[in-house]
């Protein structure tokens with residue numbers, strides 16, 4: 001009998017982040033087997049940095065769902081005191097092995113169980129493609145958790161693949177966001193400063209690169 005809790009990729013709605021650890025465990029240190037690995041600063045984050053020069057100067061930065069760790073290293077190079085987390089222990093081990101001299105605090109942690117001490121603790125928060133990697137029922141929780149990491153006067157950069165289609169469990173992953181989900185970050189005392197939208201990765205999608213300020 002079909003189980004509505006499990007999608008065509010075997011992802012269980014009730015254990016939405018459980019598919020990442022086996023994916024990384026079956027991959028390698030060079031990112032072979034990690035479909036989203038750039039093994040460099042994400043090109044849209046790099047483009048954003050080129051247009052919005054940042055100086056960390058000891059300020060704090062948090063990278064959500066950091067994957068192979070390159071974006072955290074880019075922020076460290078700009079002078080930030082960086083924390084970067086991922087739900088996958090293997091991903092975090094890859095980050096530590098790839099960047100043994102880095103002072104980035106690479107941690108295994110779950111965005112669905114945000115650490116209270118991280119509330120409004122980061123001057124710069126980077127979210128690339130994590131919300132869309134989890135089923136629709138978690139969207140408000142994830143958006144709220146990310147928004148709440150941003151310190152007073154802090155900045156949040158969200159990179160997300162967006163379409164106008166309703167988000168449905170059977171359509172993902174990825175579960176593309178809609179423009180309303182990008183707007184939803186503003187319900188957490190953040191203001192949208194700019195959205196630099198690019199042609200998307202899929203048919204009829206747009207990649208939103210959205211900057212928010214508290």
Ligand SMILES: C[S@@+](CC[C@H](N)C(=O)[O-])C[C@H]1O[C@@H](n2cnc3c(N)ncnc32)[C@H](O)[C@@H]1O
Pocket residue numbers: 017020021036037038042064065066067068085086087088091109110111112127128129130133134
């Ligand atoms: C689509 S990948 C994007 C990775 C990275 N941001 C990038 O652009 O290369 C989503 C990442 O989020 C991580 N992730 C998924 N659910 C998570 C959760 N609940 N808490 C923390 N990380 C999570 C995954 O392990 C994966 O590395």
